[in-house]
Amino acid sequence: MRRRLALLVAATTSLVLISLLVPLAFLVHRVAENRAFHEATGEAEAIAVQVGTIAPAELAGTVERSAQINGHPVTVFLSDGTLIGSPANRSPAVELASRGRSVTAQTTGGWEVLVAVKDSQNRPTVVRAFLSDDDLRRGVYGAWTGLLFLGLILIGLGVVVADRLALALTRPMDAIARVSHRLAAGDLTARTEPDGPPEMQAVGVALNGLADRINDLLAQERENAADLSHRLRTPLTGLRLDAEALCDVEEAAKISARVDALERAVTAVITEARQRTGGKQRCDAAAVVRERVTFWSVLAEDQARELTVDLAPGPLHVAVSAGELTACVDALLGNVFAHTPEGAAFAVRLTPADQGALLEVADHGPGFRRVDPLVRGESGAGSSGLGMDIVRRTAESSGGSITLGATPGGGATVSLVLGRPATP
Template identity: 30%
Template sequence: MRRRLLSSTLLVAVIAVLLLGIPLGVAVNRLIEEEATQELSSQAKNLLQEVEYVRDKDQPIDDQQLEQKYPDRYIQIYARGTPDQLITVGAEPVENQKMTEDALSESGVYVVVSRDKTEVEREVRAWLFLILGLAAAALAVAVGLAIVQSRRLTLPLSDLAMIAERLGSGDARPSKHRYGIQELDRVAEVLDRSATRISDLLSREREFATDASHQLRTPLTGLTMRLEEIVAAAHEPSIVKEEGEAAIVQAERLTAVIDELLAAARRQRHAQTEVVELDALLDQQFIEWGPAFRRVGRRLKLAGTRELQALGTSGGISQVISTLLENSLEHGGGTVTVTTSDKDKSIVIEVADQGPGIPDDLAPRVFERNVSGGGGTGLGLPLARALAAADGGRLELVRPRPAAFAFFLRQVGDTGRNRVVSGPA
C-alpha cells in the first residue's frame, strides 16, 4: 500500500508539474522574445528621431556616438540627400541569429536596428533552468509528503490488522487506540465495540455452559437412576410403571430446565438490541440484491410506510431480509415487493413475489430444517426464523401462493419479551 501511495502521489505531482511547467516555460520564452523585440523597436524609433534632429540641424551623423549609445547593436541608416546615403554602425550578427526592427520617416530616412539573438536565448535558458529547479523541488516535496502520509496511513492500518487478527484468535480486549484520522478512528471504534460485544458473548456462552452443566446434572442423574430401576425391576410390572412415571417427571423437569436456560440466553440476546433505522437497512439490501434481480430480468420494489424504527440488531434483521430475498430470487418469480408497515404491536416487513408459490404439502413444514422443495439445503428459512426469534421478533409464512413472508419486529419502547410461537429458537 505504501508503494502505491508513493507512486500515485508522484504521478499526480509529475502531471501537475507538467501541466503548469510546460505552459509556464512557453509563456516565459514568448515574454522574453517579445520584450527583446519591443526594445529593438523602441531603439529604432528613438534612433530615427535622433537622425531627423541631426539632419534638421545640418550636422553630420556621428558613428562613434551611436556605437557608444547603442552597444551590441548593428545599425543601418539610409538617408536621402546625404553624401553617404547608407551608414552602418557595429558588427553585423550571423543571419540565422539576428533579430531586426526598422523605422521609416516621411522624409525618407530609414533605420534598421539588429542584435544577436544568442543573448536572448541565454536568458530564456536561464529561466527554463529556474523553472526546472522549482519543478524538481516541488517533486521532492511531494515525495517527502507522500512518504510521511503513507507512514501515517499504513502504520495505523497495520495496527488495525493486528487488532483484528487478535480478535479472530479469541483475545477480545478493546485496544482503545486512536490515530488522529477520522476514518481510521471510526474503524478502531467499531473494532473496540466488536471486541466488547465478542467478550460479552463469550462470557455469556461460558455462563450458559456453566449454568447448563450445573442445572442439568441433577435431572440427568435422577433420570438415569429411574431408568436403572426400571431395568432392574423388569419382572415386576407395578414397579416398572411407578418408575416409568417418575422417569417421565424427571424428563419433564429436564425439559423445563432447558427451556429456562434458553429463555435466559434469549434475555441476554435481547439486551444487545438497539433502535434500527429500517429505511437505511432496506436501501442497503436493495443495493446488494438489485444487480442479481436485474440480471434475470426481475426487479425489486419497496412500498409501505417509510422512516420506521424497530428494536433488534442490524446484523440479524439484515440476514433475515437477505434470506427472504434470496429465496424469492431462486424459487419465486416476477416483481418482489418489500412492504413495511406499522401495526398495533409490531413493525412488519413483508416480502412477497409473483411466482408459483409454495406447494400445499410443503407450506406447513417450510420452517423445518432440511426441508426444501426447490433443491436447496433447507437451512435458510429455519436459520432466518431463529435469528428473528433471537431479536425478539418472529418470521411467518402469511401466504403460500404467491409466497409472502412477514417479519414481525418489536416497536421502539417495547420492553417486553416476544415469545416465539413456532419454529426453532
C-alpha cells in the first residue's frame, strides 16, 4: 500500500506538472523569439537613424561596431546598390522594404529584420539585421533544463511527502496485522496499541476487544470442563463400587481397570481443555504408536486379525503432544475394529518423512463409504463421525496433512503426515 500511494502521488504530480510546464516551455520559446526580434529591430532602427547624417565610411564603422556588440550581422543597402556591412543577397523582402515598408521575413538559415529609411537626398535605403535560428533559441534550452529539474524536484518532494503519509497509515495497519497473526497462532495475550487515524484506532480497539472476548469464552469453557469433571466423578465412583461388589474377582478387576482407564481419559481431556495457551508441543511418535499398537494387538488377537507392524526405531519427534497422538492412533485403530468384520487383517506403518513422520493404517475391510469421512459428524456407518475429525485436527495442528486412499486388494488406507517440531 505504501508503494502504491507513492506511485499514485508521483503519477498525479507528473500529470499536473506536465499540464503546467509544457505550455510554460512553449511560452519561454516564444518569449526568446520576441526578445531576439526586438533586439534586432532596435539595432536596425538605431543604424537607420544615422543613415543620411554621416558619411558612408563613418556609417560602415558604426555598422561594424554594432555587429560586434550585438552579434547580429547588419547590412545597409544603399539606393545605388552599394552594400555597407556584412555581405548579403538582395532578397525580394529587401526589394519590398526599399519601397518604404519595414518588414520581417524568413530566409535561408534564419530571419532578416528590414527597416526602410530615406537618406539625405530622399533616396530609399534599407537596413538589414540578420537573426539565425540559434539567435531565436538563445537561452531556451537552459530554461527548459531548469524547468525539467524543477519538475523532477517537485515530483521527488511529492513522493517523499506521500511516503510519509502512507507510513502513517501502514504502520498501524502492520501492527494490527502482526497482532492478528499472533492471535491466530494461539497467542491470546497479543494486543495492539491503537495508533494512526481515527479509523485505524477504532480497528485496533475492536481487535483488542475481540481478543478479550476470546479469552473470556475460553475461560468459561475451561470452567465448564472443570464442572464436567465433578459431574463425572460421582457416577464413576459408583461404577467402581459396583465393580468391586461383584462376586467374580477376575471380572471385578477387569471392570475396575476399565473404569480407571475411563477416568484417566476424562482427566486428560479436562486437563487439555484447561490449558491456557496453544503452545507448541512434541512427543516421540515411535514410542506412542508402539505403545498403542501393543494395547490394540490384544484385541486383534482375540478377533483373529492378522496385524502387520512396521515401526521406525525412535526417537521420532513430532509437533503434537503424547495425549493428542494417543487419541489419534486410538481413533484410527478403533475405526478398524468398529468398521471391518472380525478376522479382517490390518497393518500399521510408521516411517520418517521430509516433514516429520508418516503414519499409515491400512485394513482389508469394505473401504470408505460415500460420505466423506473427514466431515465432522458424518460417518455413514452409524457412528458419531468424530474419530476421523480427531485424526484430521491432529495432523493439521502439527503442520501436516491427511490422505485417504484404497488398500491394494481392497480396504481403506489412512496416511497421516505429522509435522516436525520447531527447533528449540
